[in-house]
Amino acid sequence: MVFAVAGCSGRGPSDAKGQETTTGTSATTYPFSIKNCGIDVAYKAAPKKVVTLNQTAAEVLIHLGVADRIAGSGYEIEKTPDAIAEQYKKIPLLSAPGQEIKHEKLLEAQPDFVYGSFASMFTAEQSGDRKQLHDLGVPTYLTEFDCSSHESVAGANFEMMYEEYRRLGRIMGVPAAGEKLAADQRAVVDKAVGAVEKRDTPLKVMWFYSTYEGTPWAAGPGGLPQHISERVGVQNIFADAKTKWAEVSWDQVAARNPDVIILADLTRGEPNDTAEEKIDLLKKDPLTSKLDAVKGDRFISIPGTHMDPGYGSASVVPALVDGLNKLG
Secondary structure, eight states, rough: TTTTTTOOOOOOOOOEEEESOOOOOOOOOEEOOOEEEEEEEEEHHHHHHSEESSHHHHHHHHHHHOGGGGGEEEEOOOOOOGGGGHHTTOOOSSOOOOOOOOOOHHHHHHOEEEEEEEEEEEETTTTTTHHHHHTTTTEEEOOOGGSSTOOOOOOHHHHHHHHHHHHHHHHHTTTHHHHHHHHHHHHHHHHHTOOOOOOOSOOEEEEEEEEETTTEEEOOOHHHHHHHHHHOEEETTTTTTSSEEEEEHEEEEEEEEEEEEEEOOOOOTTTSHHOOOOOOOHHHTTTTGGSHHHHHTTEEEGGGGGGSTTHHHHHHHHHHHHHHHHHH
């Protein structure tokens, strides 16, 4: 999640024009177009010089096997997973750590495709809005989880993520890789869900992302944390919030008294970013120290970037299920 601030709008994937379906492993036929976040985007050929606006977008393309076509990336906020570190370090960084790519820097890379995970980055103040890029002949793709910054997405689920892999595979001319990535990630999620130990009463959980000027931010409805909560049979205490990442209050947290707190472990360097710092904050505060989850050390730590859509999202499910099962 980007602060300030990430979010999405409720649009699901649409059928591609110029091909029968977005599924299948047959070679991509160019040109074709896809309706992405309500915009028809034309792709004339397989991209050769891609700019990814954020680290997790770059990681998706690496897992699709097209790392050598990434001409630049930005918004790097955590250590790259060891499995792809060698490929990632070869990608030129077009912004300082934790910073968005500016439009001028993006254009210097001469991209023929731009892919990003946050609507807030596709703005004139940042990398350039999508129309601006399209007018320059540079097609884009914005994850359907974040068509409109900070809004909940109706029906947000892993199927949307799998479809994004398929679409990117088509765009990049490697549809078989998109299908394989979707299948592999589905298998990870389904296996973990099958290992959930059933409870008579669902546990109440808080997805604690970060604090901003002392105020906590937590997962609400319309994002993957809410969907994951439903899949593993727990109750998100802020499922009634107005946005998928909501600014809440410590009084609200205390009143809803979660059984378990799921901590976003972040390495951006902001106050209370790491899981360890969050635990220290919760235990020292007179109000939150009385929460059942805090008194019982009922914490589960998850890499913060994995709470947003991306390759790491599927790994949240086995980590969460394992943590919940160990809590008994």
